[in-house]
Amino acid sequence: MARRRYGCRVTAGTAARRGRIDKRAAILEAALRTFIRDGYGLARVEAIAELAGVAKPTVYNHFGDKETLFRVVILDGASRTSDHMIDALDALDTLADDGDGDDLAGDLSRVAREVIDCQLTEEGWALQRLMYAEAARFPDLFDEALARGGARLHNALAGRLARLAHRGRLELADPDTAAAHFLALISGDLPALSALGTRKVSDAELRTAIAAGVDTFLLAFAPGRRPAGRDTRRGRRAAAMDSGNRT
Template sequence: MTPSAPAPTRGRIDKRRAILDAAITVFARDGYAQASVDAIAAEARVAKPTIYNHLGGKENLFRTAMVEAAEESRRKVLATLEGFPTDPAGPEALRTDLNAIAWQLVDCMRSAAGWAMSRLLYAEAARFPDVYDAVQAEGGRQVNDALAGRLARLANAGHLEIPDPLRAARHFMALISADIPGLSALGTRAVADKVLRESIADGVDTFLRAFAKA
């Protein structure tokens, strides 16, 4: 077998990825009801039968694209959490470190693909409740569990007072991201970094007022 033999597999994977990325783009732009497989094929630059061969019809394409986009987003957030502070030098170092990790977490959320997925998730929740549950419940649980574990470590190191790490994790994510949907009009408007950093800092300050060790 020649070294180029695996190329068809790689090409198939790349084509599937192109179709899923195009599906998110078209569904977000046109809405599920108005989106067509023809439009997705054009966006992905593949033949329409290729989509059916890889992923079936429009409904299965929507489900697969949403779930896999959510999984990719979740992987990025979990990778970001690997850099969560463990034992800062003091209160100001803790504040600085939390602001830094909060900025990275928010940056994961505000990508064009991330916003497109979020808008679709809520817009089509009634039509696809299983997709909403899979993305929000399962994906949210994994991220919240991971964040809770890191907050618990800070509590064990004497930096925070957290009786319920899972609840504290939900509060942290909510506080650092609360202003973003409004500021960005659900991702349709650019937000200056300065404005975003101020919003994140307010969220971190509120979190520390509630949970910092006295």
């Protein structure tokens, strides 16, 4: 399967570029950069307006106040990042339609790399750090951003894995559980490896993490690797009860 690229890199604004976009987009871009740099508490609307090349009243005319502007920035960022990640899942549709590929591990690894490349952008990590830093101040915003971001990706992946199972490429009883496992296995090490996006992760480290994650995923969900229709939740409960009986 040929590798596709989905344009996950953040694009920094310039004065020339702002001349070609509307004022609202310029304000949002300036606000994103200012909130990332200063945090919500220290960010000033005056600084955002200056960076956007607009008058301070123009910011208020478009967004009302700083809190509303912050909410729009976070939610737009979450939606934009998840859009790129969901686009990266399109290759799984080809796998489900073809149904005759003999390198499922390689195919899943390439899709995983596309998803992770989107997650590793400077903007994506900066938004995550900002969102976590302000979670106590805006708990409802935190929940909504997760719904627009990770939850959308999870649901999209579950649907595509279900199609692969229907074609006999995977064997799984619960696509939602399989999607959660896949995302955790391929990207669970990224926060520690990258120190929440503040440290560069080498290509070799990414390849190793993805390969290990995909291999573990296929041990659980490749055809013939486990009894069809096995209830993994019941298995976990039984294991916990058995462990309790031994103590």
